[in-house]
Amino acid sequence: MSLEEKIMEDLKIAMKAQDKASMRGLRAVKSALLLLKTDGSGKEITPEREIQLLQKLVKQRRESIAIFEKENRTDLAEVEKEEVAVIEKYLPEALSAEDLEKLVKEIISSSGASSMKDMGKVIGLASKELAGKADGRAISEMVKKCLAEL
Numbered sequence: 563m564s565l566e567e568k569i570m571e572d573l574k575i576a577m578k579a580q581d582k583a584s585m586r587g588l589r590a591v592k593s594a595l596l597l598l599k600t601d602g603s604g605k606e607i608t609p610e611r612e613i614q615l616l617q618k619l620v621k622q623r624r625e626s627i628a629i630f631e632k633e634n635r636t637d638l639a640e641v642e643k644e645e646v647a648v649i650e651k652y653l654p655e656a657l658s659a660e661d662l663e664k665l666v667k668e669i670i671s672s673s674g675a676s677s678m679k680d681m682g683k684v685i686g687l688a689s690k691e692l693a694g695k696a697d698g699r700a701i702s703e704m705v706k707k708c709l710a711e712l
Contacts, residue, residue, distance in 0.1 A: 565612045587648025613694035666704045
């Protein structure tokens with residue numbers, strides 16, 4: 563079952579249950595998928611692109627949450643948090659810090675990186691390999707930490 567089919571099924575269930583938070587989150591995903599399909603690029607929608615899309619939606623909402631909390635708009639921040647919770651259900655399980663560190667160290671050793679000068683190369687490889695499993699910021703911070711230890 564594709565992500566789009568899964569979203570449609572879950573949206574029907576949420577509508578029957580009148581779960582407003584789930585409906586908002588699922589409609590946002592549905593809309594983003596539709597925009598991705600009709601963007602004119604001609605690229606096929608792969609599971610990797612779907613994961614990137616979901617991560618983008620979560621990132622946007624987290625940025626909004628930070629802004630709303632800074633402006634003391636907890637009511638709006640709460641709405642965004644509910645949507646994040648719904649969207650995250652469709653993302654693969656995130657790596658723990660220990661697992662991320664282990665994988666980054668493996669990538670560093672396999673790439674032959676020896677100093678901070680190789681950071682860009684390592685981040686590129688790590689981002690490609692860990693796409694969907696870890697946040698870009700977490701990958702970047704872990705690469706910096708591991709390269710600093712060399």
